[in-house]
Amino acid sequence: MAFSSYYPQLVSQRRELHQWPEPGWTEFTTTYYLAKKLKEWGYDVLLGTKVVNPDAVLGRSEKDVEAGLQAARDHHVPEEFLKATEGYTGAVGIFDSGRPGPTLAMRFDIDCIPVQETTDAAHIPTKEGFRSKHDGYMHACGHDCHMSIGLTVAKFIVDHKDELCGRIKIVFQPAEEGVRGANAVAESGVLDDVDYFVGSHIGMVAKYGEVVIDPWGFLCTTKFDVTYTGKPAHAGIEPNAGRNALAAACSATLQLLGIPRHGSGMTRVNVGMLNAGKGRNVIPPNATMVMEVRGETAEINDYMAEQAMAIIKGNAVSYGVDYDVRKMGAACDMKNDPDMIDALREVAKGIPEIKTITEKANFGGSEDASLLARRVKDHGGKVAFFVNGADREAGHHQFNFDVNEEALDTGFKMFAGMVKKICGRK
Ligand SMILES: [Zn+2]
Missing domain, CATH: 3.30.70.360 (Alpha-Beta Plaits)
Known part of the structure; x- marks a missing residue:
């Protein structure tokens, strides 16, 4: 198995994030974790109403937000940072190569769901000591994996900055569960200058070693x-x-x-x-x-x-x-652009761990990345959403949900490949 040199980072971040899951619109501790790393790596980080339009916010409860802010204070998140969020979670990191080229946005969702994680010793997060420490909440949809992949791609970008052109936006979107967050992120206008948009979900209909490059059936x-x-x-x-x-x-x-x-x-x-x-x-x-x-x-x-x-x-x-x-x-339906499907296929072909490239599979659920994709399309951009296969211990949203961490590496390689394809210097 040829893991990328980023594999240890992928796993350690995922395991840190897994321990403090936060439900939609309360992800202050999570947002701080993400923004701090992006800043350290030289990203321009947008927060608060720069990434969330308060008039377009759906399904946000002030009481839950207060609890999230209190939890962040308990986790020693600086008051100055909490002020900068203006009470809204999520962050966008912007990388500017300084060279002309396209603007690429990649979206990663950051919230969890209200499920009590199992204490079963056979469950790897329990066995390896990274089970949820937030009682009643769990990253049972793999968004901890999504965030770790997003952060690692962000690090890959700065490590390879001399080989890139254009601008790249790493979008950490709050409140995907219940399809609440994307509407306000779309309406903030932060994606309006984006030429290419890529999103993904781990697990779902695909096994480890498989990617689905043109999923359909987004209701x-x-x-x-x-x-x-x-x-x-x-x-x-x-x-x-x-x-x-x-x-x-x-x-x-x-x-x-x-x-x-x-x-x-x-x-x-x-x-x-x-x-x-x-x-x-x-x-x-x-x-x-x-x-x-x-x-x-x-x-x-x-x-x-x-x-x-x-x-x-x-x-x-x-x-x-x-x-x-x-x-x-x-959320709305979503259709990948044909050129973007071709790009995903080519990238997947270059990744030895990916044995199966599935063109079409039924996603069978709703995903609010569709609203971000629609916004990008409305402004003339092109979009793609793929499924990054992972073997699962149990289905999404179950108390013993888990993924094999090898899938972090294939997800990372897919996104890094798209970065090189779209923003690589010719
Ligand atoms: Zn999910």
Whole structure:
């Protein structure tokens, strides 16, 4: 096995990051770790509202942000740095070769999910002593690997700066889970001058030694939190004086699950949580629904969202309750540009550890890199997203998720290869 000379860095960073996973919009300790290294290596580092447009932020809770800031202080993250974030996580490192050439952006997501990591001794992070130290949270989607690959590519770039032209942006995006973060990063405009955009996910549909260079089936999605507000009343004495928010939410849920499917492509709808009511003998004055719709294309997803809104409003009217809808996340479909697929194929062919180059495979989920890709395309740039195969102990988001760390090296080599291909001096 011919690992790159960067392999020890890839593994050690991944293991450090794995120990302090932070959920979306609270990744202050993580952002500090990333920004500090980028600065040390000579990158111009953008933070706060330079990389996140506050007006376009989705699914961010002030309470969680406060907890993240407190955790960062407990980890001795300097106050000056926290001030520079303006309360928004994520960072973009900019490398300028000083020579004319294209602008390349590479995106790496940085958040974790709320899963308690297993204490099973057979689980490598437990066995090797780098299990999550953040109770209830875990890098169970491999974003620790993504970050380590991103940082290592950043180091590779400065080590090879004399061989490069143009500019390179290393984008560390917050809050991918629930597809919340990319919208605000896209709307910040930080990618508007980008000619080429590359993103990736580890694991998913591919095994170690395989890359998928043209994944399809990225579903468009919109996430909503719906709140119904009625009026409490005594359920025995005067039920007629109440306005039943629970009944509105239940009725809406059944109707949502019955939205007619679209003739032109795949659709999904889910009400994943429903909380309502105050007590046995009280007409329930409150209900909250956490829900999502998906569609194969933006048009089909919009159809699902419109149908859902009509049902939510209709049930508010029938039960005489008020309603409020908050958009919590969004992603769209994604299509790689043909030249970028060719570039990925050529790079993959030059990596001996990659034995299988799969052209097409169903990604089968949503990924908000799609919003960044769409922004780049809207400004005339070209985009690619690939899947970096890894053997997994268990599926993504499970408490015993893990990847074989050899896949860090193939991921790194793919990105480094794209850097040379796009920004290499001719
Ligand atoms: Zn993920």
